[in-house]
Amino acid sequence: MEKSPVLIVGAGISGIACAQALRSAGRPVRVVDRGRVPGGRMASRSVGGRPVDIGAAYFTAKPGTPFAAVVDDWVERGLARPWTDTVAVANDSGITGSTTGPMRYAAAKGLRSLVEDLAQGIDVEQGITLEHVSPGEALGESCSTVVLAMPDPQARRLLDASSPLREKLDHGSGWAPSIAVGLEFSTRSWKRFHTAFVNEHPVLTSLADDGDRRGDGRPVLVAQTTAPFAQEHLDEPDGAIEPVSTAVRRLLSLPDAPVNSFAHRWTFARPESQHSEPFLLVDGLGVCGDAWGERSSVSTAWASGDALGRAIAQS
Ligand SMILES: Cc1cc2nc3c(=O)[nH]c(=O)nc-3n(C[C@H](O)[C@H](O)[C@H](O)COP(=O)(O)OP(=O)(O)OC[C@H]3O[C@@H](n4cnc5c(N)ncnc54)[C@H](O)[C@@H]3O)c2cc1C
Numbered sequence: 054m055e056k057s058p059v060l061i062v063g064a065g066i067s068g069i070a071c072a073q074a075l076r077s078a079g080r081p082v083r084v085v086d087r088g089r090v091p092g093g094r095m096a097s098r099s100v101g102g103r104p105v106d107i108g109a110a111y112f113t114a115k116p117g118t119p120f121a122a123v124v125d126d127w128v129e130r131g132l133a134r135p136w137t138d139t140v141a142v143a144n145d146s147g148i149t150g151s152t153t154g155p156m157r158y159a160a161a162k163g164l165r166s167l168v169e170d171l172a173q174g175i176d177v178e179q180g181i182t183l184e185h186v187s188p189g190e191a192l193g194e195s196c197s198t199v200v201l202a203m204p205d206p207q208a209r210r211l212l213d214a215s216s217p218l219r220e221k222l223d224h225g226s227g228w229a230p231s232i233a234v235g236l237e238f239s240t241r242s243w244k245r246f247h248t249a250f251v252n253e254h255p256v257l258t259s260l261a262d263d264g265d266r267r268g269d270g271r272p273v274l275v276a277q278t279t280a281p282f283a284q285e286h287l288d289e290p291d292g293a294i295e296p297v298s299t300a301v302r303r304l305l306s307l308p309d310a311p312v313n314s315f316a317h318r319w320t321f322a323r324p325e326s327q328h329s330e331p332f333l334l335v336d337g338l339g340v341c342g343d344a345w346g347e348r349s350s351v352s353t354a355w356a357s358g359d360a361l362g363r364a365i366a367q368s
Pocket residue numbers: 062063064065066067068085086087088091092093094095107108109110111112113181182183184202203204207211231233277319321322323341342343344349350351352354
């Protein structure tokens with residue numbers, strides 16, 4: 054008799070990786086997500102008919118890991134491309150140098166398109182918000198396991214006060230917010246860089262050249278903000294546009310104001326500390342995501358979801 058399906062809540066990269074691992078093992082899965090499209094924090098927004106990455110700026114993959122094989126396949130099929138291994142370093146007075154590190158990958162159609170690609174063959178139901186789950190039951194239906202593939206504070210909210218999992222999950226104070234601000238200019242008037250870490254700045258933490266990342270050269274920048282600055286603007290993210298625009302123009306010495314701009318709120322952008330385990334699986338409830346592993350990142354989220362899917366398949 055076929056087992057009842059595993060219900061995965063969250064169609065970010067960890068939820069989809071978990072679903073693929075289960076599917077490969079022949080286990081039935083159902084994925085639901087409250088958003089309109091899959092991708093979670095690997096999000097893009099359409100501006101002037103082209104995608105702009107507003108969550109993760111890029112991803113890395115340690116050579117020889119299972120995630121690197123996934124990335125190689127994306128690159129071979131032209132879905133992802135090696136972007137740069139060089140990141141500019143900036144502070145309030147401008148770009149002061151650069152640092153090299155692992156290859157950063159980008160996607161011509163936005164990082165979200167990669168999650169969509171990974172989700173092929175999986176039935177993902179969008180626009181479904183869960184309020185509550187319990188072992189073996191969600192959405193009024195029975196399931197063999199319920200997986201919460203999302204930030205700890207979002208997962209915590211869905212669990213009974215008596216659930217043993219709750220105390221292992223952060224309630225929110227350990228997650229940093231960010232406001233993403235997209236700025237479109239009429240021309241490219243800055244000295245070339247790919248992406249920048251901004252240090253000791255009251256407003257900015259990073260800046261990415263989206264035209265460079267996308268490969269089409271469009272004069273679009275995306276800035277991410279410090280957690281204290283984001284905290285002040287979580288209720289009204291549009292209020293962040295003007296101060297962020299001013300900070301970016303000052304940092305890059307841009308003469309003109311942007312012709313188009315937008316803001317996006319990330320209440321739980323990144324965990325400030327990591328769990329030592331790769332996932333949690335207790336009594337028919339599982340939790341995975343970017344907080345479960347070495348360092349919050351796309352590759353950690355994928356590895357966490359994949360490991361949880363394999364563990365459920367073996368159980
Ligand atoms: C601003 C920002 C910049 C970043 N930059 C980078 C970077 O440059 N490089 C990098 O590697 N990583 C970066 N990251 C981190 C990276 O985006 C994440 O590690 C990764 O995308 C997390 O995937 P996930 O599947 O664990 O969670 P998510 O992508 O958050 O997926 C969770 C999903 O659960 C859904 N959900 C939540 N609650 C419910 C509910 N009650 N009912 C139904 N659905 C629900 C959400 O809609 C969402 O789709 C960045 C993140 C942010 C926000």
